[in-house]
Structures are given as structure tokens and as C-alpha cells.
Amino acid sequence: MKLPNEESRINPRKQPKQKRSIKRFETILESAETLIVAHGVAQMKMTDIAAHAGVPVGSVYQFFPEKAAILKAILDLRLKAVMQGIKARLKDVRSEADARARVIDLIEDGAQIHLHNPLCRELWMATSVDPDLAQLQYQAHEDLGAFAFNVLGPFVGERESACERDRFVLASLLTGSVLRCLADGNERAGALLDEWKKLVCDIVLSPAKSASKE
Template structure:
């Protein structure tokens, strides 16, 4: 769901295994794109748990040795796919919250963001499988948590525009509430796309009602 108010805290990201070889030349960049496209297609077809590096190499039309030059292991490949999704999500959030000036605009902007995010995940179910792959790797799970903190902080910053919060304890409470809202939102979306469309839409609407109550009065 990556123009907005500056983040009020910096998030340390623990590094997961990353690509060994920087794709400087255009041919190398094109090869990395083929690898990522092949991996995404295979994940969409069979899930991240069953993803095999040999199949990625074959689908991308390269040798397994060439694949390992760019991605030393599956976690590195999933990480790069996740980072691309995260970058697009952060931009979507910044754009969605940039015009928040009062409670009404915050409520409408947040509700619209949830709808947009749900639509995107429905269109790209591979995102769900990439999330699943991150859950079983501690370093990738740390990356996901760091991303949730960044997104939650962007929501908190928007809430600070609307609510007069000065006490340090209240600031921390708003930040924690925003993080919980964000984490619950991602969990809701994952659940919503796992059930039939009607139930999924109802779950998303239910989440929005709960989240908007907290956003409207985070210090209640």
C-alpha cells in the first residue's frame, strides 16, 4: 500500500543476502530482469516454497552458474522481488497521504489506499506468495518488519497532522497504533485474497471500519 511528512524515526534494516554482481552493463541488467520475471512467473504458478533455482535458470534461459552470479540463493531472489514491491507500495502510500490536512481527508485517503492496495494484490497474487516466502526466512522477515515500520510511520505522520499530540507517551502511542493498523491491514488483505471475492470484500470493509475508528481517535 512505497511527498509526505518526514519520517520521525529511522528504521534499521538487517541485511539479507543480496545480489553478488552489480548489473552495470545493459546486457546484465536485461538478464536480471529476465531472472526476476521468470521467478515471479514460477512463484505465481507454484508458490515460493516450491521455487527452485534450477527452474528459474531454465526459464530465464541462462545457466545455473550465471544465476548464482547474480543471486547466491533463493532468499536473495525473493528479497529483490520483495524490495520492488515495497518500493511501489511506499510510493503509493506517499501519493495517497500527501494531501491530508484534516480528519476527513485522512479518513478518505486511508480508505482509498486500502481499496487500491486490495485491488493491486488481487491483480498480482504473486505478492501473497512472496510474502509467504519471507515468513520462513528470519532475515527476510526482518526486512518485512522494517518495511511495516516505515509504512506505519508514514501513516503516523499523517495522523500527527490531524491530531494535536505533544506528550512523548502519546506520540509513541500513535506510532504504535499506526503500526498495528498497518500490520493488521496487510494480514487482512492476505486473508481477503485467500477466500471468495464476496467474503474478501466484506473482510476488507470490516477492517476499514475498525481502522478508521482508531485513526479518528488514537488516544481514546
């Protein structure tokens, strides 16, 4: 999938370098998050962000060409934090049983975040309606799948090698779908999450060993 180029409408016009600019940049993003949680992505306006941040609206446009660029900056920070958490969870995996337990823990971590942070729902909505943001979301799943495969590859069962990495990407995409159900408040989300936790390790690792037949 082709990613937006550096001149894309969703990229910042410039990255802050001086301490004062960095602080203003961060304040703008914090204000945007607050407004998103309070009123939703659709209702958020650049003028509202400026007013909440206590800066001229021109300062907002100095960094961001439009609202989608602010959403992308927020999404980038969230995805970076997610990847850091995943790397910490998958550090020094010792066995297949250990790998299975950690994968389940990761899904539980994501579930708790999506249940208790209303920003998740709004970011999912933003990626649903903006093709450029959707491309970035998909790339995040590709990167996550590739990383998980590199770490957990030694515990993958005997399968066609060409399919192994794709299974991890698929697992990342499907986990995202289940977590979105949680964020949306879907009444079936809890049951779907429980079922997915039973299936995901068999998809990416060796199928669970069943009792031997006599």
C-alpha cells in the first residue's frame, strides 16, 4: 500500500526544534486530544484547538496544514507508545508457552486501553473516513506483524515459510478489529475478545497440542 509522501496534507508543515516551539506543539496536541474526547473528531475545529491551547490560530496552522495532520500526529504518538509496550512485553521470550502467555497479555493490555480511553474510538473513526490515515493504520499493523514475527518466529510451527509473516500481520489486523468493537461499546465485544484469545496463538504459533488418541 502506498504511503502518503512527505508533502502530504497529513504531515506537519514543520517539526519544532526550539524549546518554546516544542512546548507549543505539545500544547496544541494536548488540547486537540481533550477536545476530541469531549466532543468527537467530527466536531473539532482548528479555531477551537487554538482557543483551548491559548495560542493564535495562525500558530496551529504554522505546524499543521489541516485537522487531519493533527490527527496523524496524535496517532503517531499513540502507535509509538503501543510499539514500545509490545517490545517490552515480547522481550526475552523463553518458550512457546511463554510466547502464548505474552501474546494473550498484549491483547489484554490493548483491551484495557480501548475500554477505558475514549480517544481510541475517535481515532478508529478518523482512520475509517480518511484514506491517508487509513494507510498509516494499515502500515502500523504491517510493522507490528513483522516485529512480532521476528521475535516469535522460533516458536512458529511447521508451516509454509511464505505464509508465516502474513499470519502475524493478519493477527494484528484482526486484533485491531476486536479492540475496535470494545472501543465502540459493541455488546458482543467481550465474547469476541474471549474467543479471539483462544484462536490467535493457534494462528501465529504452533496449534495447541491435543490429547493423544489411543
